Amino acid sequence: MRFPVSEPLPDGSARCLVVDADPDVREALTCLLEAQGFSCHSAASGLDALRQLSRERDLPLIISDLRVPDLDGFRFLAEVHDRSPDAAVILMSAAADAPTAVECMRQGASDFLLKPVSLHELEARVTSALEKRALLLRDRFYQQHLESRLQTQANRIKELFLQGVQLLARALEAKDAYTRGHSIRVSHYAVATARRMGVKGPSLDDIRLGGELHDIGKIGTREAVLHKPGSLTEAEVGQIREHVTLGEQMLSPLAHESPTVLRCVRSHHERMDGKGFPDGLAGGKIPIEARIIAVADAFDAMTTLRPYRSPFSPDTALHELRRVSGTQLDAEVVLAFNDIYPDLQALVPATL
Numbered sequence: 076m077r078f079p080v081s082e083p084l085p086d087g088s089a090r091c092l093v094v095d096a097d098p099d100v101r102e103a104l105t106c107l108l109e110a111q112g113f114s115c116h117s118a119a120s121g122l123d124a125l126r127q128l129s130r131e132r133d134l135p136l137i138i139s140d141l142r143v144p145d146l147d148g149f150r151f152l153a154e155v156h157d158r159s160p161d162a163a164v165i166l167m168s169a170a171a172d173a174p175t176a177v178e179c180m181r182q183g184a185s186d187f188l189l190k191p192v193s194l195h196e197l198e199a200r201v202t203s204a205l206e207k208r209a210l211l212l213r214d215r216f217y218q219q220h221l222e223s224r225l226q227t228q229a230n231r232i233k234e235l236f237l238q239g240v241q242l243l244a245r246a247l248e249a250k251d252a253y254t255r256g257h258s259i260r261v262s263h264y265a266v267a268t269a270r271r272m273g274v275k276g277p278s279l280d281d282i283r284l285g286g287e288l289h290d291i292g293k294i295g296t297r298e299a300v301l302h303k304p305g306s307l308t309e310a311e312v313g314q315i316r317e318h319v320t321l322g323e324q325m326l327s328p329l330a331h332e333s334p335t336v337l338r339c340v341r342s343h344h345e346r347m348d349g350k351g352f353p354d355g356l357a358g359g360k361i362p363i364e365a366r367i368i369a370v371a372d373a374f375d376a377m378t379t380l381r382p383y384r385s386p387f388s389p390d391t392a393l394h395e396l397r398r399v400s401g402t403q404l405d406a407e408v409v410l411a412f413n414d415i416y417p418d419l420q421a422l423v424p425a426t427l
């Protein structure tokens with residue numbers, strides 16, 4: 076019979092390390108194993124074995140006497156597991172000692188053999204140890220492979236969802252002369268302001284996306300209300316206000332991976348004095364990302380044409396931001412926006 080080759084082996088060969096102080100035992104075991112197709116290394120002491128393990132990485136099988144020179148058997152086992160955690164280790168002893176055998180297994184040995192070892196027993200135990208190792212490796216391989224595939228699919232689903240929502244937002248804005256390009260400009264202004272405030276990494280990506288999608292909920296607001304030139308009734312104001320919670324609901328598939336984006340959408344109309352909506356949050360209770368988007372949103376809304384008024388000049392809009400700083404808008408964010416204001420034109424693509 077041939078021993079099974081445990082998969083996956085790095086080079087496809089079955090390799091083994093035999094450790095025993097007695098040269099006759101080493102030779103006998105080596106002969107038996109080589110006859111079964113193993114390529115064998117041998118060591119006369121624990122330290123020699125560890126040196127060989129450092130050179131010969133990923134040895135699938137180690138057969139060692141429990142009492143090897145230089146190292147206590149259990150210490151040797153622990154050192155082997157540190158260096159070659161996937162190795163199957165079979166320990167041998169001439170003493171028929173049940174507690175020792177149990178302790179060997181408890182410490183992670185694959186099996187325990189009583190000397191002298193017969194050919195038949197060696198075959199059976201090696202086969203069993205390698206099969207067990209192969210199963211463990213295969214399980215791990217499939218688990219890792221599956222996790223990586225699931226993550227790739229989850230990323231792709233998120234990507235497709237975002238593409239769909241972004242396209243929808245832009246298509247709706249493109250139809251509307253009053254808001255065309257608004258979300259992209261808000262996104263650019265907000266990211267530049269956040270950078271100025273020292274925000275880095277994934278938070279910047281969330282602000283970018285939060286800016287692009289902050290008004291996505293307006294998809295659910297009737298056009299007659301959105302474009303009404305005169306003043307709005309209380310009910311119409313209520314309908315417009317719903318865009319923040321509706322937007323949050325639309326983006327709920329992002330709740331786990333990008334919760335900040337949802338907070339931007341829900342809270343971009345909160346005010347520092349607590350008089351905003353939908354939750355009436357005040358000051359630091361408003362997520363900082365939403366406070367940043369609120370400033371960018373206010374500036375862009377003021378500087379573009381609306382059904383009910385002409386656009387403000389940029390300087391007038393900036394003056395207005397400063398006026399409501401601390402009551403409606405976060406003063407620190409307004410200061411940061413003020414700093415990037417001279418470069419505002421360069422931030423936005425010329426096509427917008």
Ligand SMILES: [Fe+2]
Nearest residue numbers: 289290343344
């Ligand atoms: Fe809004």
